[in-house]
Amino acid sequence: MVSNPVSLPSYRALEWQGDELTGSLKLIDQTVLPTQLKHIDGNTVELIWEAIKQLKVRGAPAIGVAAAYGIVVGLQPLFQPGAEVSRREFDRQLAKVAKYLAESRPTAVNLFWAIQRMEQVAKDHPQCSAADLQQRLLLEAQAIETEDRAMCARLGEFGASLLPTNTGILTHCNTGGLATAGDGTAFAALAHAHAAGKRIHVYADETRPLLQGARLTMWELMQRGIPCTLITDSMAGQVMKEGRIGAAIVGADRITARGDAANKIGTYSVAVLCHYHKIPFYVSAPSSTFDLTLIEGKSIPIEERVSTEITHPGGAQLAPAGANVYNPAFDFAPAELITAIITEKGIIQPVTEANVRKVLSA
Numbered sequence: 001m002v003s004n005p006v007s008l009p010s011y012r013a014l015e016w017q018g019d020e021l022t023g024s025l026k027l028i029d030q031t032v033l034p035t036q037l038k039h040i041d042g043n044t045v046e047l048i049w050e051a052i053k054q055l056k057v058r059g060a061p062a063i064g065v066a067a068a069y070g071i072v073v074g075l076q077p078l079f080q081p082g083a084e085v086s087r088r089e090f091d092r093q094l095a096k097v098a099k100y101l102a103e104s105r106p107t108a109v110n111l112f113w114a115i116q117r118m119e120q121v122a123k124d125h126p127q128c129s130a131a132d133l134q135q136r137l138l139l140e141a142q143a144i145e146t147e148d149r150a151m152c153a154r155l156g157e158f159g160a161s162l163l164p165t166n167t168g169i170l171t172h173c174n175t176g177g178l179a180t181a182g183d184g185t186a187f188a189a190l191a192h193a194h195a196a197g198k199r200i201h202v203y204a205d206e207t208r209p210l211l212q213g214a215r216l217t218m219w220e221l222m223q224r225g226i227p228c229t230l231i232t233d234s235m236a237g238q239v240m241k242e243g244r245i246g247a248a249i250v251g252a253d254r255i256t257a258r259g260d261a262a263n264k265i266g267t268y269s270v271a272v273l274c275h276y277h278k279i280p281f282y283v284s285a286p287s288s289t290f291d292l293t294l295i296e297g298k299s300i301p302i303e304e305r306v307s308t309e310i311t312h313p314g315g316a317q318l319a320p321a322g323a324n325v326y327n328p329a330f331d332f333a334p335a336e337l338i339t340a341i342i343t344e345k346g347i348i349q350p351v352t353e354a355n356v357r358k359v360l361s362a
C-alpha cells in the first residue's frame with residue numbers, strides 16, 4: 001500500500017461557520033469555477049437546497065455533508081430570541097426540513113444517508129430538549145464531515161496502491177476536494193499516487209454537459225501540480241487505442257449490493273471502452289455511497305435535468321429552438337465491467353454481491 005501523507009487541498013468546498021443557532025454553511029459556488037472563486041453564505045435552508053439543486057455544491061459526499069448542515073440551518077428559525085421551542089414543534093420542523101432537502105437531487109444516496117443519520121439523532125434522544133438537540137445535530141453534521149475527510153484519506157491510500165505507474169490514468173467528472181469534505185474519492189487516489197512518486201499523467205474527460213471535468217477536475221489537478229491533459233468525452237476511446245491509458249478511475253453516486261455503480265453520465269461508456277481495450281476500470285467511493293437495499297443498477301433513480309443544459313451550454317444557444325432533448329445526469333457501470341471498487345473499508349475485487357457485503361460489513 002502507498003502510505004505517503006497527502007496534504008488536504010487549500011480550498012474547501014464546504015465550511016461551517018459559527019454555532020448551532022446562528023451559524024451558516026460557506027460553500028464554493030462551483031458553477032462559476034474555474035474563472036471565479038466565489039463563496040455562498042448558506043444561511044437559509046432554501047439557499048442550501050438551491051445550491052445542491054443547481055450544482056453549486058455537488059459530488060455525492062459533499063451533497064451529503066451539505067444536507068446535514070442544511071438541517072441545522074433549517075431548524076434555526078425556530079430559535080427566535082426569547083422563544084420557547086417545544087420538542088414537538090422541533091420534531092415537526094425537522095421532518096419538514098429533512099423532506100425538503102431530500103427532494104433536491106435523487107441519485108446520490110449520500111444525501112439520504114446523511115439526512116437519515118441526522119433524523120436518527122432525534123430518535124435516539126427522545127427526552128432531549130429542542131435546544132440540546134439542535135446542539136447535537138450540529139455535532140452530528142460535523143461528525144459526518146470529519147468522517148468523510150478520513151474516508152477520503154483511506155480511499156486515496158487504497159486507490160493509489162492499485163494505480164499503475166509510468167502511464168496515463170483516465171478519470172470522468174469531478175471527484176476531488178470540491179466533491180467531498182476531504183481530498184476526494186477517485187481523485188484522492190490520483191493525488192496519493194502522484195505524492196508517492198508514481199509517474200502518472202491524468203486524462204480528464206471534459207464531462208458533458210456541465211463540464212465538471214474541464215472546469216473542476218482540471219482546476220484541482222493543476223492546483224496540485226499533477227500532470228494532466230483535458231480531452232472531450234468522445235476522445236476517450238481514441239486515447240485508449242493510442243495506448244496512453246493504463247487505468248481508469250471514477251467515483252460513484254450510488255452503488256448497489258451487486259456492485260453496479262451509478263456515476264456521472266458517460267461513465268458507462270468509459271467502462272465499456274476499458275473492457276474492450278482490456279484496461280482496468282476502478283470505482284472509488286465511501287461506504288456511504290452504497291445502497292444495499294437495491295440489487296441492480298437499473299433500480300437506481302436517475303436524475304433527469306433541464307434541456308437547456310444541453311441546448312444552451314453556458315447560456316449560449318447551440319441547438320435549434322424547440323429541439324427535443326434527453327438529459328439523464330447519470331448512468332451506471334454494471335459490476336461485470338468494474339475491475340475493483342475501492343472503499344475505505346477495503347477493496348472489493350472481484351465485484352460480486354458476496355464481496356460487496358463482506359467488505360462493507362468489516
Ligand code: MRU
Nearest residue numbers: 058059060173175179251252264
Ligand atoms: O452531478 P454531479 O456533479 O454532482 O455528479 C458528480 C459525480 O458524478 C461524481 O463522480 C460522484 O458524485 C462522485 S464524487 C466523489
